Amino acid sequence: MSFGKLYGVRDNPRTTVSLVVAKENNLDVELVAPRKDDPEYRKLNPLGKFPTFVGADGDVLTESIAIAIYFASQNEKTTLLGKTKKDYAAVIRWLSFSNTEVFPFLTSWFRPLIGAAPYDQKTVEEAKATALPRVSVLEQHLSNRDFLVGDHLTLADLYVASQLARGFQYVLDKAWRAENPHLTRWYQAVTARPAWRAIIEHPILIDEAPSGPLTK
Amino acid sequence: MSGEVKHKHKYTLYTYFRSSCSARIRIAAHIKGIPLEYRYIHLVKGEQHGSEYTALNPSESVPTLIVTDAKSGDIVTKIRQSIAILEYLEETTPDLPRLIPGIGDAVGRARVRELVDIVACDIQPVTNLRVLRFIEPLDVEAQVWQSHFMTLGFYAYEGLLRESAGMYSVGDELTIADCVLAPAVDGALRFGVDIKGQFPQTWKVWENLNEVEAFKEGRWDNQEDTPEELRAKAA
Numbered sequence: 005m006s007f008g009k010l011y012g013v014r015d016n017p018r019t020t021v022s023l024v025v026a027k028e029n030n031l032d033v034e035l036v037a038p039r040k041d042d043p044e045y046r047k048l049n050p051l052g053k054f055p056t057f058v059g060a061d062g063d064v065l066t067e068s069i070a071i072a073i074y075f076a077s078q079n080e081k082t083t084l085l086g087k088t089k090k091d092y093a094a095v096i097r098w099l100s101f102s103n104t105e106v107f108p109f110l111t112s113w114f115r116p117l118i119g120a121a122p123y124d125q126k127t128v129e130e131a132k133a134t135a136l137p138r139v140s141v142l143e144q145h146l147s148n149r150d151f152l153v154g155d156h157l158t159l160a161d162l163y164v165a166s167q168l169a170r171g172f173q174y175v176l177d178k179a180w181r182a183e184n185p186h187l188t189r190w191y192q193a194v195t196a197r198p199a200w201r202a203i204i205e206h207p208i209l210i211d212e213a214p215s216g217p218l219t220k
Numbered sequence: 221m222s223g224e225v226k227h228k229h230k231y232t233l234y235t236y237f238r239s240s241c242s243a244r245i246r247i248a249a250h251i252k253g254i255p256l257e258y259r260y261i262h263l264v265k266g267e268q269h270g271s272e273y274t275a276l277n278p279s280e281s282v283p284t285l286i287v288t289d290a291k292s293g294d295i296v297t298k299i300r301q302s303i304a305i306l307e308y309l310e311e312t313t314p315d316l317p318r319l320i321p322g323i324g325d326a327v328g329r330a331r332v333r334e335l336v337d338i339v340a341c342d343i344q345p346v347t348n349l350r351v352l353r354f355i356e357p358l359d360v361e362a363q364v365w366q367s368h369f370m371t372l373g374f375y376a377y378e379g380l381l382r383e384s385a386g387m388y389s390v391g392d393e394l395t396i397a398d399c400v401l402a403p404a405v406d407g408a409l410r411f412g413v414d415i416k417g418q419f420p421q422t423w424k425v426w427e428n429l430n431e432v433e434a435f436k437e438g439r440w441d442n443q444e445d446t447p448e449e450l451r452a453k454a455a
Contacts, residue, residue, distance in 0.1 A: 013448045040451060041442065119238075120441070120450045122409035123363070170449060216363040217411055219352040 005060065007031040007078070010071070011038055011045065012055035017107065018068035019055040020203055021166035025075040025159065027199035029082065033075075069099045069163070076159045084159045094153040098160035101141070107167045109135035114174040116217065123217040132175075139171070139187070146186040150193070157194070165194040169207065177213040229296060229312075231256050234273070234284040236263045237443035237450075240344060240403035241302040242283040246438030247399045248306055252316040260445040263349055276300075281350075303340055306396045319396045331390050335380055335397035339404045343373035347407070366411035371418070374408065377401070378419040385421055387428050394432070402429045406440060 007026070010033050012019030026033040038045040040052040049056040049066050057065040057074070065071055076084040086092040112131035115121040142164065145152065152160040168176070168191060181188040194200065195207040231249070233256045235242035249256045261267045261282050268280045277284040277300040285305045287296040299305045310320045321328030345351075346369045352362055386392040389401055405426045408415055416423045429435045436442060441452040 016448050039442075041436070118449065119410045123412040125412065216361060219349070219362045
């Protein structure tokens with residue numbers, strides 16, 4: 005039976021995670037790709053953002069963190085939300101950290117380079133200088149562990165990897181990866197999982213970050 | 221009569237989301253309320269060089285407009301240059317919102333066309349993908365090249381706007397000059413040209429155009445073939 009409809013697109017960094025969790029938990033989720041400015045979609049999500057979940061019961065849920073947790077909690081035996089209350093809180097910590105501290109700055113860094121936003125060298129440099137120390141927090145944390153929380157995969161790993169995907173695709177290049185081996189190893193492990201590959205067949209790791217706006 | 225033309229004909233546009241020349245047509249068609257059926261040609265993947273497309277358009281560029289008879293499906297005509305398409309749409313449907321002043325207004329027509337030509341002859345041809353590909357192996361930064369030629373063109377556009385602009389490029393009515401200008405400004409911003417600081421009149425017109433629904437609809441960041449990461453960001 006259908007669990008509901010997820011509005012978004014596969015490689016949207018706030019959508020991928022919930023599709024992977026649905027895969028991990030065997031939830032039958034239908035992916036729907038609306039136009040963000042479609043007035044019908046705006047009724048579900050007033051800002052027209054991705055993702056939005058509409059359950060089989062018709063109830064609407066927005067915000068990527070809420071949807072991901074809801075999907076993860078559908079399996080009573082799941083360990084994706086941690087095995088203890090403390091671990092559960094730690095999972096939320098990384099979801100919040102990623103969504104608030106990392107993702108917005110990472111996005112401001114690469115969007116002007118790929119032509120998604122007006123290019124201004126100073127703005128790009130500033131976003132990069134803000135994003136990198138935040139990404140470093142993850143590198144540090146993973147320097148002596150395989151997963152963000154506990155000794156097993158949790159939603160934190162899937163969520164953070166989902167939000168870092170565009171970073172690895174556009175700016176976290178070979179040179180950067182050589183200096184950040186722990187985060188790189190962790191990202192490759194998370195994105196190699198069958199449930200991940202079922203959603204994103206070929207995760208992209210850029211060779212060399214562009215120095216100015218891309219011409220493609 | 222032209223309303224009949226519109227329904228008698230079916231319009232198919234070969235387009236690429238990032239192509240400013242395609243955007244000109246998408247915007248104009250939205251203003252005039254002419255429904256277009258899109259066929260997507262991915263320029264970066266080189267689909268414009270495929271034999272099927274080059275048979276349609278030997279320039280190996282987008283856009284191409286195919287006009288067919290709605291009933292019989294027979295091809296009425298094919299047009300492979302964006303300005304020719306804009307003028308064809310105007311001349312076949314003059315009763316829909318006008319985008320070029322009427323035949324009696326020779327001066328108004330010249331005003332619109334000189335603005336169109338600044339973008340279509342002086343800016344776009346020296347800053348398009350074909351040129352960027354050619355200079356790639358040379359010792360020139362793409363951004364420096366783009367910025368140089370775009371700045372020259374916008375300097376001229378700004379100069380003419382001081383004489384002609386109202387809300388839009390020529391007075392307060394939309395014209396094909398606006399359909400051509402808006403995608404050019406989008407392209408310039410992408411390469412770091414400081415339109416706002418250097419060309420305030422152009423910036424003002426562009427901001428006004430951004431408020432018009434047809435311009436949002438036709439814009440590069442709002443097409444079916446726009447990749448997700450480039451899509452218009454919600455407020």
